Amino acid sequence: MSTTVNLAPPAEGESFVEGVRRRVALTGLSVVYVLLAVPALALLCVLTTSLGVAVVGVGLALLLVFVPLNQQLANLHRVLSGRILGSEIESPYLSPMGGTPWKVIRGWAKDPARWRDFVWTYVSVTVGWALAWLALGLGLAVLWYAVFPFVFAVTPDGVFDMDYGVLTLDTQAEAFLEWIWLAVSFGLWWWLVPLIMKWRAELDRAVLSPSREVLERRVAEVSQSRAESIDHSAAELRRIERDLHDGAQARLVALGMSLGLAEELLAKDPAAAATLLAEARSVTTSALGDLRSVVRGIHPPVLADRGLAGAIQALALDMSLPVAVTIVLPGRPPAPVESAAYFATSELLANIGKHAGAARASIDVSHDGRALRIVVEDDGVGGASVDRGTGLAGVARRLAAFDGTMDVVSPVGGPTVVTLEVPCALSSPKISPSSGTA
Amino acid sequence: MRVVIAEDLALLRDGLTRLLEAYEFEVVAAVDDAVKLGEALRTYEPDIAVVDVRMPPTFTDEGLRAAIAAREDRPGLPVLVLSQYVEQLYARELLGSGDGSVGYLLKDRVADVSTFVEAVRTVAAGGTVLDPEVVSTLIARAPTDSPVSRLTDREREVLGLMAEGRSNAAIAAALFVTEKAISKHTSNIFMKLDLDPDDDSNNRRVMAVIAYLQS
Numbered sequence A: 001m002s003t004t005v006n007l008a009p010p011a012e013g014e015s016f017v018e019g020v021r022r023r024v025a026l027t028g029l030s031v032v033y034v035l036l037a038v039p040a041l042a043l044l045c046v047l048t049t050s051l052g053v054a055v056v057g058v059g060l061a062l063l064l065v066f067v068p069l070n071q072q073l074a075n076l077h078r079v080l081s082g083r084i085l086g087s088e089i090e091s092p093y094l095s096p097m098g099g100t101p102w103k104v105i106r107g108w109a110k111d112p113a114r115w116r117d118f119v120w121t122y123v124s125v126t127v128g129w130a131l132a133w134l135a136l137g138l139g140l141a142v143l144w145y146a147v148f149p150f151v152f153a154v155t156p157d158g159v160f161d162m163d164y165g166v167l168t169l170d171t172q173a174e175a176f177l178e179w180i181w182l183a184v185s186f187g188l189w190w191w192l193v194p195l196i197m198k199w200r201a202e203l204d205r206a207v208l209s210p211s212r213e214v215l216e217r218r219v220a221e222v223s224q225s226r227a228e229s230i231d232h233s234a235a236e237l238r239r240i241e242r243d244l245h246d247g248a249q250a251r252l253v254a255l256g257m258s259l260g261l262a263e264e265l266l267a268k269d270p271a272a273a274a275t276l277l278a279e280a281r282s283v284t285t286s287a288l289g290d291l292r293s294v295v296r297g298i299h300p301p302v303l304a305d306r307g308l309a310g311a312i313q314a315l316a317l318d319m320s321l322p323v324a325v326t327i328v329l330p331g332r333p334p335a336p337v338e339s340a341a342y343f344a345t346s347e348l349l350a351n352i353g354k355h356a357g358a359a360r361a362s363i364d365v366s367h368d369g370r371a372l373r374i375v376v377e378d379d380g381v382g383g384a385s386v387d388r389g390t391g392l393a394g395v396a397r398r399l400a401a402f403d404g405t406m407d408v409v410s411p412v413g414g415p416t417v418v419t420l421e422v423p424c425a426l427s428s429p430k431i432s433p434s435s436g437t438a
Numbered sequence B: 001m002r003v004v005i006a007e008d009l010a011l012l013r014d015g016l017t018r019l020l021e022a023y024e025f026e027v028v029a030a031v032d033d034a035v036k037l038g039e040a041l042r043t044y045e046p047d048i049a050v051v052d053v054r055m056p057p058t059f060t061d062e063g064l065r066a067a068i069a070a071r072e073d074r075p076g077l078p079v080l081v082l083s084q085y086v087e088q089l090y091a092r093e094l095l096g097s098g099d100g101s102v103g104y105l106l107k108d109r110v111a112d113v114s115t116f117v118e119a120v121r122t123v124a125a126g127g128t129v130l131d132p133e134v135v136s137t138l139i140a141r142a143p144t145d146s147p148v149s150r151l152t153d154r155e156r157e158v159l160g161l162m163a164e165g166r167s168n169a170a171i172a173a174a175l176f177v178t179e180k181a182i183s184k185h186t187s188n189i190f191m192k193l194d195l196d197p198d199d200d201s202n203n204r205r206v207m208a209v210i211a212y213l214q215s
Helices: A016-052 A057-085 A101-109 A112-125 A127-154 A172-208 A212-268 A270-298 A301-317 A335-356 A390-400 B010-022 B034-044 B062-073 B088-095 B107-111 B113-124 B132-140 B153-163 B168-175 B179-192 B202-214
Strands: A323-328 A361-367 A371-378 A405-409 A416-423 A434-437 B002-006 B026-031 B048-052 B079-083 B102-106 B128-130
Touching (some): A016 A172, A057 A172, A112 A127, A270 B107, A301 A323, A301 A361, A335 A361, A335 A371, A335 A390, A390 A405, A390 A416, B002 B010, B002 B034, B010 B026, B010 B048, B010 B107, B026 B034, B034 B048, B034 B062, B048 B113, B079 B088, B079 B113, B132 B153
Parallel strands (some): B002 B026, B002 B048, B048 B079
Antiparallel strands (some): A323 A434, A361 A371, A371 A416
């Protein structure tokens, strides 16, 4: 199968040569489908047996091995059938659950996509297999009739004689008459192979693509998190506007007044003017302080300078308790994710400072190739919950806009472990491990 | 005293130049990026460099990096770093770049001209000057079981002012007490922090205190 051949029917007409090439590729692919039915059959048997004996440990252990294998096989079919249909078939799996094997299996059991994979093994070794054979058979027929006269020539007399009642093919010249069948089978092949392979691909898509409920649930999630992040940004903008209005702007007005007054008094009462000027200077200092805190709230300069790693170290340094920081990031997350992760971590640390009564804390930042993971731990009083404080709920909302999750484990009496996860890719393959205690 | 200034905003660069010249500093070069800063430092070998943290081309922290690199090339080169915001992280990196002769201040402090000029002189003379904002967090976050917790509130106040690079006389003036009272406080502080009370060098005492706070 050549990668340059377009397997999907072209939108505009194709030349005869292109048409032949596409059908040959599709016939080749039918061989692949026929062969792939072998592992599918094996998986079907193993999975059915494993499910049957899942109550005992061996069944579960088998599932741990063979469910991912089945996923691989299903994914291969998603790719192949997607190419035939000319549109990608998406992977419908729920995000994998980390943790113990038991947790993993429970996660699979709750995932409709895994069950559909399982059903698909049955479909692919029955109807799917038959369809693939049909396409392959048509291809073989064309091949057979094409070479028939030559086979006739090299085999002993009588082996391939054809008796059609009114006509018997038994001479070499007559053997070429068999090419009539070549024309017929070529016509059938030309007409049916794309159709059959399309049915096969449609069948795969029907079973393997994300189910409607999954899509609906996802749309609901996205709409909700979008609405929340719009609310959140609107509230942020209002806060920034208020901060500027009551802070820097008001101080600049006062500054203007002091300077104007000083200008008036300069000739008459230099001493009073000097006092006003000194006042004006101190007002600029507080105006700058206001602006700094507003800027920190929008995008902390240290985050711009040093990225997430440096900014989290800086956060740890500002804490009044020792915070051990371990950061292993082989690159930088996208800027919006960095920002969200920074503010989330900042909020968690602020909570520790305010409520936890902890003696020490730790931050662990890593990326497992799929998601950025930040674990913030403290040895304080515990009892933190998303429902109780609005702070944690705010963190969860902030992350939801990026499909991120927050997991809080905080028994009364502590310790508290908060795990943040945001799916994202990292840019630049630079290794920047750093760690230390602040 | 010969000064090199690195600041990318023309308004502030000219302001700093004017201000320092008014106090009889000789501004030998005023440049607008980190590369030119390196060249100017090699060409003029100034007594002190006054450097902005954020400069072209990336507008992140190249001023700070350039300052640290320059101090690696020429150990003890006095550098006063100015910034629109202060980070403890950066303060540590600066302090770690060699003994003394460093300063780290908010740009706001320039408005208090006499204190700013005093800071430039202190750094050029080998002293250490830290912004009050850095110092206050340093002291506030000292662990409760550390010797710093043995200090009285007044002594902490004095320690903070010391870390800002002020002399005993300046501290006395700031707190409206006599210099004698301050020297009593300082020897108490040294004693409580287990530092050698006879070492009177301004630089060493600040460095020792900062190093202690950072431990």
